[in-house]
Amino acid sequence: MSTIAEEGLKRALDAEREVARPSNLRASWEALFEEARVCTRCDLYKYATQTVFGEGPLNASIMFVGEQPGDQEDLAGRPFVGPAGALLDEALEKAGIDRSTVYVTNAVKHFKFVAKGKRRIHNKPDAGEISACRWWIEHERELIRPPVTVALGATAARSLIGKTVTISKVRGEPVALDDGSECWVTVHPSSLLRMPDREKRHEARALFVRDLKLIKARAAELSR
Numbered sequence: 001m002s003t004i005a006e007e008g009l010k011r012a013l014d015a016e017r018e019v020a021r022p023s024n025l026r027a028s029w030e031a032l033f034e035e036a037r038v039c040t041r042c043d044l045y046k047y048a049t050q051t052v053f054g055e056g057p058l059n060a061s062i063m064f065v066g067e068q069p070g071d072q073e074d075l076a077g078r079p080f081v082g083p084a085g086a087l088l089d090e091a092l093e094k095a096g097i098d099r100s101t102v103y104v105t106n107a108v109k110h111f112k113f114v115a116k117g118k119r120r121i122h123n124k125p126d127a128g129e130i131s132a133c134r135w136w137i138e139h140e141r142e143l144i145r146p147p148v149t150v151a152l153g154a155t156a157a158r159s160l161i162g163k164t165v166t167i168s169k170v171r172g173e174p175v176a177l178d179d180g181s182e183c184w185v186t187v188h189p190s191s192l193l194r195m196p197d198r199e200k201r202h203e204a205r206a207l208f209v210r211d212l213k214l215i216k217a218r219a220a221e222l223s224r
Contacts, residue, residue, distance in 0.1 A: 025058050029143055032136075036109060041132040044110035044125075049074045054105025054140050061219040063103040063146040064088075065137065067155040067188055071120050074111035079104050084190040088152075091189065091205065095212035103144055107159035108133045125155060134159050147181050147222035148174075150215055153188030161185075172214065182218065186211040 036053050039045055052069035055078060064080075072082035080088055092099050108129055113120040125133075137159055141149065151157035157165045160183050161175055167185055174182035187208060195201040 032139055042129045044112050048110035050077050051109045056103030058144055060103040061147050061223045063149045065156040066106045066152045068106050068108035069111045087189040091209050094209045097216050107156045130159050148219040149183050151185045157185045184215050
């Protein structure tokens with residue numbers, strides 16, 4: 001991106017942030033959270049333990065969006081607290097990003113699964129479920145207004161960008177969103193956990209950390 005284009009984008013984001021926001025941002029977020037707790041926009045609420053809403057500072061310059069809660073997230077009621085969350089925390093630390101400074105959420109707020117005995121196996125949300133839950137992501141972003149939103153995986157990318165994208169084709173470059181902010185697409189940490197080859201897994205994790213470093217630098221530029 002050229003310097004002129006970057007300056008233009010920064011001015012647009014600054015202007016957006018100057019627009020009057022709710023007088024009590026925390027109260028607005030809590031009202032949204034309470035509304036999400038009783039969401040019936042799709043049938044997933046019938047089977048999940050609870051809604052898993054986003055968490056983090058409401059002035060965050062980076063918002064991370066995953067696919068959906070996993071088994072542990074569904075039970076805890078918090079995003080990214082299971083194995084994928086542990087890997088994300090590790091990668092964030094290596095990239096120099098404090099998790100307490102970013103907002104973390106999911107494209108779909110209820111755990112979709114297939115029961116196998118006593119286990120609940122993750123089942124990918126379909127287009128209708130992603131679309132139904134997009135309303136929540138849009139409202140979270142309207143409140144927080146992050147300069148950079150990170151799509152962790154293809155489902156999150158579809159929710160944010162509004163169409164199916166190939167991660168390898170858009171990875172490492174910003175995608176402009178309707179509000180003038182940027183979306184950066186990378187892999188979901190759960191995909192790294194599933195890689196059987198140790199060497200390839202190590203390389204993929206290093207690439208993930210590289211993505212996060214680029215995102216950190218870009219968010220800092222846009223927040224200056």
